[in-house]
Structure formats: C-alpha cells, structure tokens
Amino acid sequence: MGKVWNVGVAGLGAMGRVVAGGLASGELPGMRLAAVAEVCAENPFDVPKVDFCALALACDLVCECLPAAAVPDLAAACLPAGTDMVVITSAALLLYPEILEAHRDSRARIFVPSGALAGMDAVRALASAGAVTGARLASTKPPAGFGRADIVDKTRIFAGNALGAARAYPANVNVAATLTLASGLPPEAVEVEVWADPAATGNTHEIRVESAFSVVTARVEGQPDPANPKTSALAGRSVLAALRRLTAPLVVG
Ligand SMILES: NC(=O)c1ccc[n+]([C@@H]2O[C@H](COP(=O)([O-])OP(=O)(O)OC[C@H]3O[C@@H](n4cnc5c(N)ncnc54)[C@H](O)[C@@H]3O)[C@@H](O)[C@H]2O)c1
Structure with a gap:
C-alpha cells in the first residue's frame, strides 16, 4: 500500500x-x-x-x-x-x-481548485502555451448573497478587474481570482462584472477566455449543496x- x-x-x-x-x-x-x-x-x-x-x-x-x-x-x-x-x-x-x-x-x-467555475482545464491548456490574450467573468447571485436585500431589480454592482473585485467582494468573487491564476494574465487584465439579481435562484458564473487559437466560454448555474445550503x-x-x-x-x- x-x-x-x-x-x-x-x-x-x-x-x-x-x-x-x-x-x-x-x-x-x-x-x-x-x-x-x-x-x-x-x-x-x-x-x-x-x-x-x-x-x-x-x-x-x-x-x-x-x-x-x-x-x-x-x-x-x-x-x-x-x-x-x-x-x-x-x-x-x-x-x-x-x-x-x-x-x-x-x-x-x-x-487552487476550480471551485464554482467550469472550463479551467481548457484555460490551463491555453495558459501553458502563454496564449491567453483576454479573460472575462460575469457572476450573478441573488442580492442576499451580497447582503443587499435592498436590491429589487437586476443590478450590476461591480465592473472592473479581478483585483478590484477581490478587494470589493473578497467572500464572493474567488472565481475572479481563480480565473486570473489559471489564465496567467495579471489581475488588472481580467475583466469582471458582478450582478445582483432578485430573480436568480442560484449563483451563475460565465467566463470567456480568448487566445490566438481558441476561444473558451463556460457557464455554471450553481445550486447550494443540499446537505449544506451555505456552500x-x-x-x-x-x-x-x-x-x-x-x-x-x-x-x-
Ligand atoms: N473558490 C470558490 O469558488 C469558492 C466557493 C465557495 C466558497 N469559497 C470560499 O471558501 C471560504 C470558506 O467558505 P465558507 O462558506 O465555509 O465560510 P464560513 O464563514 O462558513 O466558514 C469559515 C470558518 O472559518 C473559521 N475561522 C475564521 N477565522 C479562523 C481562524 N483564524 N482560525 C480557524 N478558524 C477560523 C470560522 O469560525 C468559520 O467556521 C470562504 O473564503 C469563501 O469565500 C470559495
């Protein structure tokens, strides 16, 4: 053994x-x-x-x-x-x-596990060739996920880069940091939008990663763990x- x-x-x-x-x-x-x-x-x-x-x-x-x-x-x-x-x-x-x-x-x-994201295998492959030219993430959660019960319409609450997103929402946008680290781009070069949507039932993360030879898009509609709804x-x-x-x-x- x-x-x-x-x-x-x-x-x-x-x-x-x-x-x-x-x-x-x-x-x-x-x-x-x-x-x-x-x-x-x-x-x-x-x-x-x-x-x-x-x-x-x-x-x-x-x-x-x-x-x-x-x-x-x-x-x-x-x-x-x-x-x-x-x-x-x-x-x-x-x-x-x-x-x-x-x-x-x-x-x-x-x-660093892929966490709530999908597509990190392909992003990793592109990054290993130093080929990634652009990376974008859009994350959407119910307003309660951001402690924003005041939001009643779908609202973009952040637009900027991965470093700004980590500073503004350290508990919510680990996905931006994971995408950054997988892509090999500096955090300032990774575009991030964060949305609070009262109609959302779970957390959705969409990525688009561009390179000279492939474009990777991936979308995850995540649901809470049935045994542990906090994660x-x-x-x-x-x-x-x-x-x-x-x-x-x-x-x-
Ligand atoms: N990468 C991803 O996609 C992803 C997805 C979900 C959660 N996360 C992250 O995972 C982390 C854990 O999430 P969670 O929902 O379990 O959070 P949580 O708040 O439920 O649990 C954190 C635990 O850490 C304990 N703790 C705090 N400071 C400590 C210390 N100094 N020593 C020992 N224990 C300490 C707290 O008492 C608490 O029990 C968070 O940072 C969250 O943002 C990442």
Missing part, C-alpha cells in the same frame, strides 16, 4: 464541513483526516482541533476553508514547514501578495475532486 496522506482542514464552516466530512467518511483513497483548526464552530470530527502551526506540522497537506483575512496566517504556518496547501479562498492570493512571495521560497505546493455543491465537490487527483492512478483533464 502507498503512502497515506495526513490531511488537515482549516475552518469548519460550510465549506470546511463538506471537505472534512468527505475525508472523514473515507471517500478519498490514500487520504485521512488528521486534524482540524477552527476558532468558533464546534468540531464534530473525531480528530484533534489544533492551531495553525500544529496543523501544519501534523499534516502533509492542509485544506484552507477560511475567510480571506485568515489565509495569510495559515500560509505563514504551512509554507515554511513545507506543508502543501489547497487554497479555496483564491481571492486571498491576490489580496495578500506576501503569500505567493513566501511560496517562492518554500518547497510546499499550493493547489455551493460544485465548490465543495471541487475541493474533494482536487484531493482525489493527488493520489489517483488515472488523472483526466
């Missing part, structure tokens, strides 16, 4: 519970939930709750499921220790450049799918 990865989860909110639950249920061959870190919520898992430093030391890989502002502290524990990270709050990688700077001096790897079913599953790729004998896409 090959190596068993000890995996930690930082943050046991909506996303962290989906990820830790998948690990604890044994659905990921070759991986086990080793420890968690959480400041407020209860720990329903049968593993120790520890601080970020102890988590980094106890684990081969840590899944970040935190608010953006807490990600630099987790990275400061994991990267010097050489502990790999899965970062779902990709906006933090744009907002806190010190994370990617520290990463350059570390042997740890950072994995989108696709985003939670994307973390578990990213973990599965790390030990899978056959990797597609």
Whole structure:
C-alpha cells in the first residue's frame, strides 16, 4: 500500500464541513483526516482541533476553508514547514501578495481548485502555451448573497478587474481570482462584472477566455449543496475532486 496522506482542514464552516466530512467518511483513497483548526464552530470530527502551526506540522497537506483575512496566517504556518496547501479562498492570493512571495521560497505546493467555475482545464491548456490574450467573468447571485436585500431589480454592482473585485467582494468573487491564476494574465487584465439579481435562484458564473487559437466560454448555474445550503455543491465537490487527483492512478483533464 502507498503512502497515506495526513490531511488537515482549516475552518469548519460550510465549506470546511463538506471537505472534512468527505475525508472523514473515507471517500478519498490514500487520504485521512488528521486534524482540524477552527476558532468558533464546534468540531464534530473525531480528530484533534489544533492551531495553525500544529496543523501544519501534523499534516502533509492542509485544506484552507477560511475567510480571506485568515489565509495569510495559515500560509505563514504551512509554507515554511513545507506543508502543501489547497487554497479555496483564491481571492486571498491576490489580496495578500506576501503569500505567493513566501511560496517562492518554500518547497510546499499550493493547489487552487476550480471551485464554482467550469472550463479551467481548457484555460490551463491555453495558459501553458502563454496564449491567453483576454479573460472575462460575469457572476450573478441573488442580492442576499451580497447582503443587499435592498436590491429589487437586476443590478450590476461591480465592473472592473479581478483585483478590484477581490478587494470589493473578497467572500464572493474567488472565481475572479481563480480565473486570473489559471489564465496567467495579471489581475488588472481580467475583466469582471458582478450582478445582483432578485430573480436568480442560484449563483451563475460565465467566463470567456480568448487566445490566438481558441476561444473558451463556460457557464455554471450553481445550486447550494443540499446537505449544506451555505456552500455551493460544485465548490465543495471541487475541493474533494482536487484531493482525489493527488493520489489517483488515472488523472483526466
Ligand atoms: N473558490 C470558490 O469558488 C469558492 C466557493 C465557495 C466558497 N469559497 C470560499 O471558501 C471560504 C470558506 O467558505 P465558507 O462558506 O465555509 O465560510 P464560513 O464563514 O462558513 O466558514 C469559515 C470558518 O472559518 C473559521 N475561522 C475564521 N477565522 C479562523 C481562524 N483564524 N482560525 C480557524 N478558524 C477560523 C470560522 O469560525 C468559520 O467556521 C470562504 O473564503 C469563501 O469565500 C470559495
């Protein structure tokens, strides 16, 4: 039998519970939930709750499921220790450049799952040829998703680039940061629109990525996880799918 990865989860909110639950249920061959870190919520898992430093030391890989502002502290524990990270709050990688700077001096790897987006396989392929010439994202959510119950008509609440979007909506537009990182373009070059729509029943993300030899368009109409309505079913599953790729004998896409 090959190596068993000890995996930690930082943050046991909506996303962290989906990820830790998948690990604890044994659905990921070759991986086990080793420890968690959480400041407020209860720990329903049968593993120790520890601080970020102890988590980094106890684990081969840590899944970040935190608010953006807490990600630099987790990275400061994991990267010097050489502990790999899965970062779902990709906006933090744009907002806190010190994370990617520290990463350059570390042997740890950072994995950014596709989250609530589709089409990242094709974008990655174009980016590997340095061929991406333009990238655009439009995200639409119900107004409550932005804490804007006052909005009664479909309204564009942001138009700008991926860095501006991450600053304005760090909890909502990780997709803009993920698209940026996959495309290889600087965040200032990725165009982003954010819409609040009272008629929307879920979160919709549409991308258009242009290159000299292909144009990629992809649209996801995301629904909440039936077991955990606070997180989108696709985003939670994307973390578990990213973990599965790390030990899978056959990797597609
Ligand atoms: N990439 C994507 O497509 C995508 C999709 C959905 C969510 N996300 C991101 O995933 C992250 C998690 O989302 P969520 O819905 O689970 O959020 P959440 O608010 O439900 O959970 C965050 C948890 O982190 C805990 N926490 C905060 N600071 C901490 C600290 N210093 N140490 C330990 N625990 C701490 C909180 O107590 C909370 O339980 C968010 O940043 C969200 O924006 C990304």
